[in-house]
Amino acid sequence: MRLAELGEFGLIDRIKKNVAASPSVLLGIGDDAAALVPAPECVTLITCDMLLESVHFDLSFCDPESLGRKSLSVNLSDLAAMGAHPRQFLLGIALGKEVPIEFMDRFMAGVLEQAERFGATLVGGDTCASKGGIAISITALGEQRPELVLKRSGARPGDLICLSGTVGDAAAGLVALRQGVREGFLVSRQLDPTPRVAAGVALAEGGLATAMIDVSDGVLGDLGHIREMSGVGARLELAKLPLSDEYRAACGDDPYALALSGGEDYELLFCIAPGKRGEVEALFAKLALRLSVIGEITATPEVKLVTPGGGVYAPGHGGFDHFG
Amino acid sequence: MRLAELGEFGLIDRIKKNVAASPSVLLGIGDDAAALVPAPECVTLITCDMLLESVHFDLSFCDPESLGRKSLSVNLSDLAAMGAHPRQFLLGIALGKEVPIEFMDRFMAGVLEQAERFGATLVGGDTCASKGGIAISITALGEQRPELVLKRSGARPGDLICLSGTVGDAAAGLVALRQGVREGFLVSRQLDPTPRVAAGVALAEGGLATAMIDVSDGVLGDLGHIREMSGVGARLELAKLPLSDEYRAACGDDPYALALSGGEDYELLFCIAPGKRGEVEALFAKLALRLSVIGEITATPEVKLVTPGGGVYAPGHGGFDHFG
Numbered sequence: 001m002r003l004a005e006l007g008e009f010g011l012i013d014r015i016k017k018n019v020a021a022s023p024s025v026l027l028g029i030g031d032d033a034a035a036l037v038p039a040p041e042c043v044t045l046i047t048c049d050m051l052l053e054s055v056h057f058d059l060s061f062c063d064p065e066s067l068g069r070k071s072l073s074v075n076l077s078d079l080a081a082m083g084a085h086p087r088q089f090l091l092g093i094a095l096g097k098e099v100p101i102e103f104m105d106r107f108m109a110g111v112l113e114q115a116e117r118f119g120a121t122l123v124g125g126d127t128c129a130s131k132g133g134i135a136i137s138i139t140a141l142g143e144q145r146p147e148l149v150l151k152r153s154g155a156r157p158g159d160l161i162c163l164s165g166t167v168g169d170a171a172a173g174l175v176a177l178r179q180g181v182r183e184g185f186l187v188s189r190q191l192d193p194t195p196r197v198a199a200g201v202a203l204a205e206g207g208l209a210t211a212m213i214d215v216s217d218g219v220l221g222d223l224g225h226i227r228e229m230s231g232v233g234a235r236l237e238l239a240k241l242p243l244s245d246e247y248r249a250a251c252g253d254d255p256y257a258l259a260l261s262g263g264e265d266y267e268l269l270f271c272i273a274p275g276k277r278g279e280v281e282a283l284f285a286k287l288a289l290r291l292s293v294i295g296e297i298t299a300t301p302e303v304k305l306v307t308p309g310g311g312v313y314a315p316g317h318g319g320f321d322h323f324g
Numbered sequence: 325m326r327l328a329e330l331g332e333f334g335l336i337d338r339i340k341k342n343v344a345a346s347p348s349v350l351l352g353i354g355d356d357a358a359a360l361v362p363a364p365e366c367v368t369l370i371t372c373d374m375l376l377e378s379v380h381f382d383l384s385f386c387d388p389e390s391l392g393r394k395s396l397s398v399n400l401s402d403l404a405a406m407g408a409h410p411r412q413f414l415l416g417i418a419l420g421k422e423v424p425i426e427f428m429d430r431f432m433a434g435v436l437e438q439a440e441r442f443g444a445t446l447v448g449g450d451t452c453a454s455k456g457g458i459a460i461s462i463t464a465l466g467e468q469r470p471e472l473v474l475k476r477s478g479a480r481p482g483d484l485i486c487l488s489g490t491v492g493d494a495a496a497g498l499v500a501l502r503q504g505v506r507e508g509f510l511v512s513r514q515l516d517p518t519p520r521v522a523a524g525v526a527l528a529e530g531g532l533a534t535a536m537i538d539v540s541d542g543v544l545g546d547l548g549h550i551r552e553m554s555g556v557g558a559r560l561e562l563a564k565l566p567l568s569d570e571y572r573a574a575c576g577d578d579p580y581a582l583a584l585s586g587g588e589d590y591e592l593l594f595c596i597a598p599g600k601r602g603e604v605e606a607l608f609a610k611l612a613l614r615l616s617v618i619g620e621i622t623a624t625p626e627v628k629l630v631t632p633g634g635g636v637y638a639p640g641h642g643g644f645d646h647f648g
Contacts, residue, residue, distance in 0.1 A: 026367050030553065031475050032405035032538060033371035033466070038362035043350050047357035048414040048463055050450045055418070081356035090372040092461050094379070126374045132456030137416050139372055139463040142357070151355050213356060229354065 003104065003129075004097040011101075011127055015108055022121040024087050034123035036088055042143040047078035053133030061177045064103050066192045067136075068110025074216065075140035076118050076195035077266040081214040083150040083204020084142030086120040086197060092137035094130035118197050148204045150270070155211040155230035157299040159271040162209075162280065163292045164196050166244040167219055171262020172251060185246045193266040199287055200268055208280050212270035218261040219294075220303070220315055222269050227303065230271075236295035239308040260305070260315050271297055327428065327453075328421040335425075335451055339432055346445040348411050358447035360412055366467040371402035377457030385501045388427050390515045391460075392434025398540065399464035400442050400519035401590040405538040407474040407528020408466030410444040410521060416461035418454035442521050472528045474594070479535040479554035481623040483595040486533075486604065487616045488520050490568040491543055495586020496575060509570040517590040523611055524592055532604050536594040542585040543618075544627070544639055546593050551627065554595075560619035563632040584629070584639050595621055 003011060016029045027035035038044060051057055051071050059067075072089065079086050091111065095104070115122060120140065173190030181187055196214075203209040211230055213222045219241075223234055241259050243251075251258060272280055277293070284291035298304070305313040327335060340353045351359035362368060375381055375395050383391075396413065403410050415435065419428070439446060444464065497514030505511055520538075527533040535554055537546045543565075547558055565583050567575075575582060596604055601617070608615035622628070629637040 026470055027473070027475065032402040032536075033369040033408065035406070035470065035473055036368040036370060037470075038366075038368060042362075044360040044362055044368065045357040046360060046412075046414065046463075046465075047448060048416050048450050048461070050416045050418055050452055050459065050461060052418055052452065052454060052456075052459065054455050055453060078356040082359070084357065088370075090370065090463060092372050092374045094374055094376055094459070124371060126372050126461075128374055128376065129379060130376060131378050132376075135374065135376065135418070135459045135461075137372070137374060137450075137459075137461035139370075139414060141370075146350055146359065146361075149351070149359055151351065153355075 001101045002097065003095065003099050003101060006101050008127055011104065018108065018112055019122045025121055025123055028121070028123045036123065036141070039143050041145055043146045043149065045079055045082045045084040045142040045144060045149065046139065047075055048137065048139040049074045049078070051136040053135070062191045064106035065110035068107040069114040069192055071136050071138055072111050072114045072120070073193050073195045073266065075138045076120065076197055077214040077216065079140055079142035080195050080197045080200030081150070081212050081268060082142070082144065083148055083200050083212065084144040085201055086118050086140060086142045088121045088123045089115065089138055089140040090123060091125035094128045094135040097129050118195065144204060150204050150209050150212040152211055152213055152226045152229035155226050155232050155271040155297045157232055157297050158274065159210050159297040160274055160277060160293045161223070161234060161236065161295045161297060162270050162272055163242055163267055163294055164199055165265065165267040165290055166242045166247065167215060167265045167267060168247045168251065168259030168262050169244055170264035171258040172247050176250065185244065186250060190264065193264065195266055196268045196289070199284070199289055202283050202287070203270060206279065206283065208276050208283065209270040209272050212268055215265045215267045215269050216263055218263045219269060220260045223303065226269070226271065227301065231301065233298040233300045233302045234295055235298050235304045235306065237306050238313055240292055240294045242290055242292040256313060257315070325425045326421065327419065327423050327425060330425050332451055335428065342432065342436055343446045349445055349447055352445070352447045360447065360465070363467050365469055367470045367473065369403055369406045369408035369466040369468060369473065370463065371399055372461065372463040373398045373402070375460040386515045388430035389434035392431040393438040393516055395460050395462055396435050396438045396444070396464070397517050397519045397590065399462045400444065400521055401538040401540065403464055403466035404519050404521045404524030405474070405536050405592060406466070406468065407472055407524050407536065408468040409525055410442050410464060410466045412445045412447045413439065413462055413464040414447060415449035418452045418459040421453050442519065468528060474528050474533055474536040476535055476537055476550045476553035479550050479556050479595040479621045481556055481621050482598065483534050483621040484598055484601060484617045485547070485558060485560065485619045485621060486594050486596055487566055487591055487618055488523055489589065489591040489614055490566040490571065491539060491589045491591060492571045492575065492583030492586050493568055494588035495582040496571050500574065509568065510574060514588065517588065519590055520592045520613070523608070523613055526607050526611070527594060530603065530607065532600050532607065533594040533596050536592060539589045539591045539593050540587050542587045543593060544584045547627065550593070550595065551625065555625065557622040557624045557626045558619055559622050559628045559630065561630050562637055564616055564618045566614055566616040580637060581639070
């Protein structure tokens with residue numbers, strides 16, 4: 001069956017019946033707007049990301065379930081970077097009338113699987129016909145106490161710069177996909193990233209970090225946002241960049257280029273006072289998540305990249321710019 | 325200058341500097357997510373609408389300022405239909421690298437003009453490059469006390485069915501645009517609708533309505549949503565449909581077809597107990613907004629359309645379906 005046969009309201013009903021109730025939702029799908037119940041003493045964290053076919057994803061590379069999971073994950077990652085608990089989300093999707101309903105069923109299964117895993121409830125959105133490719137827009141909401149929210153602006157000279165997980169994998173995975181590879185660790189890091197929600201929330205609630213961002217544009221680009229908002233510089237030791245074995249095998253002569261400038265790893269890049277290092281290490285051990293201290297925040301507003309031999313590395317470019 | 329020269333982050337900075345602060349916004353544009361301060365004892369109403377080039381708008385028909393205003397208006401209209409005060413919104417926009425920055429400046433001027441008029445603050449969003457046409461996604465947030473929120477499900481047999489303003493204008497305006505007309509009342513109703521925010525809030529806060537929806541899909545389609553959610557039927561007197569003189573002059577032999585099934589008027593369709601009629605009339609007089617009682621809610625789950633001569637009118641179709 002195609003969407004044209006099911007119709008817009010048939011599609012909405014089909015989606016709605018798979019959505020569970022939540023105490024934070026007074027009214028969900030079905031009215032002109034959803035009604036959400038804010039938790040006492042919390043602020044609402046809200047973020048929005050668009051994913052466009054042929055720009056952000058290629059249907060010859062990914063299955064609909066992964067696309068559904070990733071569409072939500074990139075938003076959950078933004079909430080994680082603020083230290084927020086995910087609560088609700090809205091999904092806008094535009095797609096052609098001739099798309100088989102099976103595609104939407106599988107896409108929604110991925111979206112709702114990830115939503116359940118991270119405690120987010122679908123409360124509304126928009127469906128419409130597209131004359132071009134598929135366009136997805138998700139707005140995700142989370143909550144946290146205002147004094148615990150982590151911003152980009154809190155980094156101070158002397159802070160240690162930390163990363164969760166490994167970096168460069170997603171960019172290397174995209175290179176591999178373009179070369180015809182369809183599976184493996186790097187490909188799955190590109191197509192199905194894991195938002196670091198538990199780590200982000202624990203860093204915020206433990207008062208452990210001074211600034212945080214998620215690695216969506218690349219380590220250098222995202223560190224640049226922290227530097228700019230905090231008015232600081234940074235010194236990175238490239239030997240300490242967390243690189244997976246698969247990335248090392250795939251990256252060629254320069255192991256740093258993609259690890260520094262490749263986006264979409266959705267790891268957390270955060271700064272901590274040196275005295276918190278033990279606590280943060282204990283937290284990451286508990287979460288079974290790799291932690292790397294890759295450098296430190298400096299007072300001068302420049303970034304210095306130190307090679308393993310002690311030299312200075314000059315990167316090709318600083319991060320992903322959609323219009324660049 | 326083109327967007328490619330300004331870059332993604334240059335564009336974001338350019339937008340950000342025109343956004344005023346608001347007490348409901350703890351953190352606006354510039355972090356991974358915005359942080360919003362909910363009002364005490366209120367629920368958050370949230371809605372999302374996508375507007376796609378060649379589907380929802382045609383740049384040969386409209387100027388960028390009108391497109392900006394309408395993009396926000398369709399979302400504010402959803403908040404109005406719940407009886408909510410607009411508070412904040414997020415804007416996602418995908419557009420080609422070759423788009424002149426002047427287009428974005430004029431589009432944003434329209435968005436922010438409408439935002440200021442209705443008290444909504446831009447708090448975040450997403451900008452990205454599109455390989456197809458322009459895609460716009462706005463998520464708008466409002467607030468209201470939960471016991472005052474108006475739903476689609478509250479209509480009861482005997483309730484009077486009311487409309488604000490006039491209907492059919494926007495659909496007739498689209499017909500005129502396609503025939504080459506570029507100005508006038510009908511065209512402006514299509515390109516630059518006014519969300520009925522003050523009326524929606526006053527109906528909710530006065531406890532005057534039992535159910536409400538905005539006319540985005542057409543009177544019959546939107547009344548159908550109220551009927552379905554309330555488990556009721558309706559009897560409409562076509563002679564009482566509020567039609568503008570300009571619409572009457574343009575509609576040809578059948579004045580009811582577009583007035584019943586044409587969407588995008590963004591008027592409020594609502595139900596009231598008969599005893600509230602005087603109060604509602606006084607409210608609309610104060611707002612200088614036309615009010616029409618067009619029929620009543622019935623117990624049987626059908627809709628009956630009565631012609632001026634007392635006959636039964638059979639409509640061509642019931643409302644807009646994106647995949648129909």
